[in-house]
Amino acid sequence: MSVTTINQILLKNPVSKDIVYEFGKEDSTFEHGSVKFDESSLKEGQVLIKTILLSNDPTQRGWLSKETPEKVSHRTYAPAIKAGEVVRSLGLGEVVYSKSEKYVVGDKVSAMITWADYTVVPEAQVFSKIDESKGLPLTMYLSALGMTALTAYFGLTEVGKVTEGQTVVISAASGATGSVAVQIAKHILKAKNVVGISGSDSKGKWVKSLGADHVVNYNSPTFAKDLATAIGPDFADAYFDNVGGEVLDTVLPLLKDHGRVMACGAISGYNDPSLAAVKNWFAIITQKLTVQGFLVMEFSAKVPQAIGALVQGIQTGKIKAGEGLDLVDVSKDENPLESVPKAWSRLFSKDKGPGKLVTKLV
Ligand code: NAP
Numbered sequence: 001m002s003v004t005t006i007n008q009i010l011l012k013n014p015v016s017k018d019i020v021y022e023f024g025k026e027d028s029t030f031e032h033g034s035v036k037f038d039e040s041s042l043k044e045g046q047v048l049i050k051t052i053l054l055s056n057d058p059t060q061r062g063w064l065s066k067e068t069p070e071k072v073s074h075r076t077y078a079p080a081i082k083a084g085e086v087v088r089s090l091g092l093g094e095v096v097y098s099k100s101e102k103y104v105v106g107d108k109v110s111a112m113i114t115w116a117d118y119t120v121v122p123e124a125q126v127f128s129k130i131d132e133s134k135g136l137p138l139t140m141y142l143s144a145l146g147m148t149a150l151t152a153y154f155g156l157t158e159v160g161k162v163t164e165g166q167t168v169v170i171s172a173a174s175g176a177t178g179s180v181a182v183q184i185a186k187h188i189l190k191a192k193n194v195v196g197i198s199g200s201d202s203k204g205k206w207v208k209s210l211g212a213d214h215v216v217n218y219n220s221p222t223f224a225k226d227l228a229t230a231i232g233p234d235f236a237d238a239y240f241d242n243v244g245g246e247v248l249d250t251v252l253p254l255l256k257d258h259g260r261v262m263a264c265g266a267i268s269g270y271n272d273p274s275l276a277a278v279k280n281w282f283a284i285i286t287q288k289l290t291v292q293g294f295l296v297m298e299f300s301a302k303v304p305q306a307i308g309a310l311v312q313g314i315q316t317g318k319i320k321a322g323e324g325l326d327l328v329d330v331s332k333d334e335n336p337l338e339s340v341p342k343a344w345s346r347l348f349s350k351d352k353g354p355g356k357l358v359t360k361l362v
Contacts, residue, residue: 003048003096008033008086009115009337014066017272021341029064030341033086037118039097045123048097049113055090055142056344056357061270063088078112087115087341090147092130092138108132110141115340117361137322143356144321145310148176151264151296152240153306156184159262159294160238167193167231169251171218172242172267174203176356179210179324180310181240186211187318188309195230197247199350206354210320224250235259243268244276252283263293271348324355331362 012031013020019029042048063081081087091113095103100123103109108130113119130141143149155177156162168185172178173196185191196212198204204215214230216223227250235256241248244266255261269276284291299306313319328346330339343359346352 003037003039003050003118006035006037006116006118006120007337008035008117009340010084010086011064011081012083014080014083015061015064016066019064019271019341019345021345023338030087032338033084037120042097042099042120043122044099047095047100047103047109047121047123047126049093049109049111049119049121049126050096051091051093051113051117051119051361052108053092053138053142054113054115054340054344054359054361055092055146056347056359057090057148058265058267058270058347060087060089060344061348086119089113089115090142092141093119102126103129108138110146115337117337139325139327139356139358140321142358143176143325144180144314144319145307146176146356147296148356149180149310149319150299150303150306151177152181152184153309154296154299154302155240155262155264155294156181156189156238158299158302159292160240160260162189162191162238164190165192166237167191167195167234168238168240169195169197169227169231169236169254170212170240170242171197171247171251172265173207173212173215174198174354175242175352176324177264178240178242179207179355180319182207182210182212183319184313185240186213188313193230193232193236195227195236197227197243197251203354206323210323218247218250227251228254238262240264241266244278245269246275248278249280252278252280252289253287255283255287255289258288258290261289261291263291267348326353326355326357327360328357329360331360336361 010033092110095107109126111126168191170181186194194212196207196215207215216226231254238260239251240262242265245268266276314321328343330336333339
């Protein structure tokens with residue numbers, strides 16, 4: 001194979017509030033770009049990866065933000081993307097050139113790549129080589145065995161220290177992280193009462209089929225009452241918070257004294273941070289709650305152990321791996337790369353199906 005040009009989606013205008021998905025306007029968020037590729041320019045330890053699948057993650061919204069650079073990017077695991085830079089993304093692809101001793105041409109790998117048909121990647125940015133002999137679908141390495149599944153695992157075990165018999169509340173329960181968290185909490189950690197929170201009754205039905213004892217719809221006018229009923233009179237031991245904002249405020253008073261909040265994400269405020277403000281701060285004081293933020297990367301030393309637990313969970317049917325996938329296939333579109341931002345935008349819309357949102361580029 002000969003690759004001479006890499007086509008990319010660049011960040012044109014870092015985002016203040018609303019993303020402008022349309023290309024070709026002055027205020028467009030994204031624009032097309034391309035760079036010339038020459039095999040001889042590949043440095044020692046680098047590989048060229050051909051994109052197959054792109055992971056769509058809410059955290060990318062922070063990387064696109066105008067406000068992110070000085071304030072927080074140095075504290076997170078990835079810096080903000082500057083105007084003119086290619087958009088970064090987790091993904092899965094095939095090594096087509098290699099100057100690495102670890103990866104050879106033809107290897108399928110999951111890595112930090114970009115919204116591009118090819119990405120030059122140092123081997124440190126390759127997370128794992130896919131063992132195709134296992135016969136698992138490639139999409140699974142971005143879903144049930146991917147970063148969001150690890151987040152669910154570490155959030156419950158290392159941060160929440162959830163144990164048998166507890167009551168655990170999980171928001172964004174139909175999402176990539178939440179749907180795996182529900183299954184780990186119920187079937188592996190043996191929580192007594194797992195309460196999922198979701199935005200529609202149909203997604204709620206799916207979350208229940210994964211093992212949640214109750215699912216409550218946060219869009220219902222009776223949400224607070226329904227949640228209290230689902231949790232029961234003894235309150236909840238732990239809350240896996242993917243959402244922040246109003247949902248977090250509703251859950252806080254329903255936690256036990258000394259209850260725990262695993263602060264995983266705050267998707268309600270990614271497009272408008274004011275929506276993620278916590279108004280029920282007093283509940284944290286009076287109920288003596290522990291609120292602990294975490295990033296999945298801090299548990300990297302324990303990833304093999306976590307993958308082992310997830311694989312065993314899949315093999316024993318405790319984690320339904322095949323179902324948690326919302327696949328957007330843009331490969332037949334006239335310009336597949338141009339469809340990538342729109343596919344990603346589903347994360348923040350009602351169109352997103354249950355499970356992990358993955359884009360198939362080729
Ligand atoms: P996902 O698959 O995109 O699911 C997100 C879900 O959030 C959606 O399905 C939607 O559920 C729900 N949601 C969206 N807007 C909401 C709102 N305003 N109020 C309540 N729910 C809302 O997400 P994911 O990849 O699992 O990520 C979930 C969270 O974990 C995100 O906040 C992400 O940033 C965070 N995260 C953190 C780490 C870490 O290391 N700390 C790692 C990975 C992810 P409904 O359709 O039911 O409304």
